[in-house]
Amino acid sequence: MNRSELVTALAERAEVSRKDADAVLTALAESVGDVVAKGDEKVTIPGFLSFERTHRAARTARNPQTGEPLEIPAGYSVKVSAGSKLKEAAKGK
Numbered sequence: 616m617n618r619s620e621l622v623t624a625l626a627e628r629a630e631v632s633r634k635d636a637d638a639v640l641t642a643l644a645e646s647v648g649d650v651v652a653k654g655d656e657k658v659t660i661p662g663f664l665s666f667e668r669t670h671r672a673a674r675t676a677r678n679p680q681t682g683e684p685l686e687i688p689a690g691y692s693v694k695v696s697a698g699s700k701l702k703e704a705a706k707g708k
Contacts, residue, residue, distance in 0.1 A: 625639070625640065664695060665696045675687070
């Protein structure tokens with residue numbers, strides 16, 4: 616399902632216009648992005664998903680073609696965890 620299909624499904628299920636559903640989806644994405652960018656708290660939608668910023672330490676890796684070592688700097692990543700309802704849906708229950 617791509618974004619436009621998701622917007623259409625949300626609009627039908629919530630009985631709102633596609634424009635309103637798209638605005639809500641955009642606002643949700645921006646809000647989650649803002650909180651994750653700050654990194655001081657976790658965003659949780661109970662039973663569905665949670666998002667949090669994690670720190671990755673610097674490490675040494677190897678170039679698979681040349682075998683040459685590379686230094687990968689420390690940085691940040693996003694951890695997304697599925698909630699219980701989403702996990703049950705994935706099992707087909």
